[in-house]
Each structure stands twice: as structure tokens, then as C-alpha cells.
Amino acid sequence: MELGVSQYLYREYNELEEGxxxxxxxxxVCEPALVKFAESLDFSKYVLLGKGEEMTGGRDRPALLADVFEAFIGALYLDQGYEKVIFFLNKYVYPQITTGAFSHTMDYKSQLQETVQQHKNKLVEYAIIDEKGPAHDREFFSVVTINGKTAGKGIGRTKKEAEQRAAKQALDALPN
Incomplete structure (x- = not known):
């Protein structure tokens, strides 16, 4: 999927800078977007789950929906080839890009890294400091430090989400 999206963006948005x-x-291609694609196609109703996972709300778990969408793209590629994947992306994914559904999305970790890199000798590091809850309903606690000083904290259902939230908090705290 990443290859197809990269080619599409390079072809259709060549006026944008590389970054x-x-x-x-x-x-x-991030989890929240994959979840939106899976939800728009009602993929959750086609997933077979064990009783325990079903009872704990696994059918609507974002990580599961994102994984299902990625697995579908992989299966489509293996069974039908790259051209069919591109056909599928043209029909269900690219129109959402064209309508601006992703213009507001920001990768806060990248933005923080770029902001901090403007000042030499600054080191950005992330750490998961705690995890709570059962495996199917885990909550991660992240901290981001800049040169060893805590700059932001975040909580999320995945490590990436917790780190993104920590990065956003750090960005919000930086002077303009």
C-alpha cells in the first residue's frame, strides 16, 4: 500500500516539497487512516473473532481494524497482483486524499524532530514508562525528552499513539 500511495502522491502532488x-x-498509511478505510468498507463485519475477543469489543478495536485493512491489501496483492491493488486504491483510498481528508493530519513526532533540529545539539528521545490493562485493552504511557529533560507525556492504546501524544504536548509547550 505504501508503494502505491507514494507513487500516487508523487504523480498527483508533485508541487509539494519532499518533506x-x-x-x-x-x-x-498510519493506523488511524487504515481504521477509517476499514470502517468505510465495513470490514469489521467480516472478521472472525473468538468469543473472548468479541465480548471485549475486539471487533471495533482500532489496531485490529488497521491490521485487517493491511492484511486485505496484502492478500489482494498476492492473489490478484499489483494492478488490482492500484485499482482498489484508486476507488477507495485516493478519492479521500483528493477531498482533503488528510490535510489536517500531522505527524507530531516528525514535526517535533524538525523543530528541535533547528537548534544544534538537541536530542529527542521517547520512552514507554508504563503499560496498564489486559493485552486486548492495553494503555501505554510515553514520555518525550529533549536533551534529557521531560518535554511531553502521552497516553495511548498503542505505543505509537502514546508517543504521538507526547510529541504533540511537547510541541504545544515550545515557545513560538
Missing amino acids: DLTKLRASI
């Missing part, structure tokens, strides 16, 4: 294209691609 902006990278951010846009990242926002399209």
Missing part, C-alpha cells in the same frame, strides 16, 4: 509529501504519505 510535505512524506508527512502526507505517513498520515495516509
Whole structure:
């Protein structure tokens, strides 16, 4: 999927700078976007789950929906080939890019890294400091430091989400 999206963006948005294209691609192939695609196609109703997972709301779990969408793209590629994947993306994914559904999406970790890199000798590091809850309903606690000083904290259902939220908090706290 990433290859197809990259080619599409390069072809259709060649006026954008490389960094902006990278951010846009990242926002399209990230978990929240994959969840939106899966939901728009009602993929959750085709997933077979065990009783326990069904009872704990697994059918609507974002990580599961994103994985299902990625698995579908992979299966389509293996069974039908790259051209069919591109046909599918043209029909269900690219129109959402064209309508601006991703213009607001921001990769806060990349934005923080770029902002901090403007000042030499600044080191950005992320750490997961805690995890709580059962495996199917885990909550991660992240901290981002800049040169060893805590700059932001975040909580999320995935490590990436927690880190993104920590990065956003750090960005919000930086002076303009």
C-alpha cells in the first residue's frame, strides 16, 4: 500500500516539497487512516473473532481494524497482483486524499524532530514508562525528552499513539 500511495502522491502532488509529501504519505498509511478505510468498507463485519475477543469489543478495536485493512491489501496483492491493488486504491483510498481528508493530519513526532533540529545539539528521545490493562485493552504511557529533560507525556492504546501524544504536548509547550 505504501508503494502505491507514494507513487500516487508523487504523480498527483508533485508541487509539494519532499518533506510535505512524506508527512502526507505517513498520515495516509498510519493506523488511524487504515481504521477509517476499514470502517468505510465495513470490514469489521467480516472478521472472525473468538468469543473472548468479541465480548471485549475486539471487533471495533482500532489496531485490529488497521491490521485487517493491511492484511486485505496484502492478500489482494498476492492473489490478484499489483494492478488490482492500484485499482482498489484508486476507488477507495485516493478519492479521500483528493477531498482533503488528510490535510489536517500531522505527524507530531516528525514535526517535533524538525523543530528541535533547528537548534544544534538537541536530542529527542521517547520512552514507554508504563503499560496498564489486559493485552486486548492495553494503555501505554510515553514520555518525550529533549536533551534529557521531560518535554511531553502521552497516553495511548498503542505505543505509537502514546508517543504521538507526547510529541504533540511537547510541541504545544515550545515557545513560538
